[in-house]
Amino acid sequence: MDAYDKGSNARPVPGEPEAAVPDSRPPEGQETSDGHETADDHGTPDSQGPPVGQTPSARIPQQYGDQQEQPYEGQQYGDQQYGDQQYDGQHDDERYDDTALAGPPPPPPPAGIAALSLPYQIAAALALAVVAVAACVHVGMVFLHVAPSNTVTKQHGQAIDEWIYPEFEQNWKLFAPNPLQQNIAVQVRADVRAADGEIRTTRWYDLSALDGAAIDGNLLPSHTQQNELRRAWDFFVATHDNANRPNGLRGALSEKYLRRIVVLRLDREQAGGRGAVVQQVQVRSRTTNVPPPKWSQEQVSDKPIVRQLPWWPVSEADRAAGTRPGEPTGTEASAR
Incomplete structure (x- = not known):
């Protein structure tokens, strides 16, 4: 007796494969029980709809042999990747060089x-x-x-x-074994003719103190404020003896240089009042020793030493332009 009777309701024997269910469709070209004839032009199996009770999604994925179609995870084409990895375009400049088409850049303009x-x-x-x-x-x-x-x-x-003196004179006092340790103040007074024609003598003007006030607090003081008057006095002292007589050809030059500086400074200070004209000047120096530090045993005198020069007449050549008698000053010239 067979394992099970074909067409019957007998159960299959355990361990044996199930028998294939016979196809209930009639062969092609034969009529069915309802009188309709099957035809090849009704469509292929792929064009037919799903079996009864199944949805279209039940057919996906389809199995081809032992391989199953994988879900789409992104494919890479050349240097660009699509899918889960986004295209960043960071290599575009490396692959496409626009300058190669435009030619070399123009040269910069001259400077x-x-x-x-x-x-x-x-x-x-x-x-x-x-x-x-x-x-x-x-x-x-x-x-x-x-x-x-x-x-x-x-x-x-x-x-x-002639090239060096007096503006570019050189000395070695900074590097001397005993550097200068004195404070020297250059002062000047003048006989002036006032606007009313009266001759009067002015007070003493401390030109060194005026220079010191201009330098104090100034981050960039001028060379004129620092050294002009000081160097002029050093030049005079080096070329004159203790009796104020010149000891060489440069003595007259140093005297003329110092006289012109003090006349110019008196004009700036308007000595004797506005409009007064300087007739003659007298210069003196007041020298005091710098006190030594407290820890030093050195003893120095604190008494000032005064050196007073004779009166010097002022010529027209000693006056700066704009300060000569009969010439307008800077303010009057600008007003004109």
């Missing part, structure tokens, strides 16, 4: 002297050449002035002194 026209370039070059030559000459003159006596200084000593 500096090259940007000027030809005449201005020539003028600027000449000005730079003059400044360079003047700087070289000045450095050479200073070198010959401070250098030991040699053939050049013996033959051209006067020309070197």
Whole structure:
């Protein structure tokens, strides 16, 4: 007897495969029980709908052999990836170079002297050449002035002194074994002719104190405020003896230099009142020793030493432009 009777309701024997269910559809070209004939043009199995009781989604995924279609997780095409990884476009500049099509960038415009026209370039070059030559000459003159006596200084000593004195005089007081330890105040007074024609003598003006007040609190004081008056007095003392007589050819030059400075300063201070004219001046110095520190055993005098010069008549050449009698001052000239 068979394991189970075909067409019957017998149960399959355990361990044996189930028998295939016979296809209930009639063969192609045969009529069905209801009288309809099957045809090939009714569509392929893929075009037919799902079996009764199943939804379209029940057919997905379909199985082909032993492989199952995987869900779409993103595919990579070239250097661009789509799907879960987003395209960032960071390599576009490396792959596409627009400058290769546009050509090299234009050169930058000229700057500096090259940007000027030809005449201005020539003028600027000449000005730079003059400044360079003047700087070289000045450095050479200073070198010959401070250098030991040699053939050049013996033959051209006067020309070197005329270039150096009095504005560029050199000294070694800063490096001396005993540096300057004194406070020197240069003071001046004058005989002036007032606007009413009366001659009167002014008070003493402490020019060093005025320079000190201008320097105090100034982060960038000028060289004139610091050294002009001080260097003029040092120049005078070095070229005169204790009786105030010149001891060389530079004595007259130092006297003229100091006189013109004090006359200019008196005019700035309007000594004797507005409109007064300086007729003669007298200069003096007041020297006091710098007190030593408390821990030092050195004893110095605190008594000031005064050196007073004779009266010097003031000529028209000693007056600065705009301060000579009959000439308008700076304020009056600007008003005109």
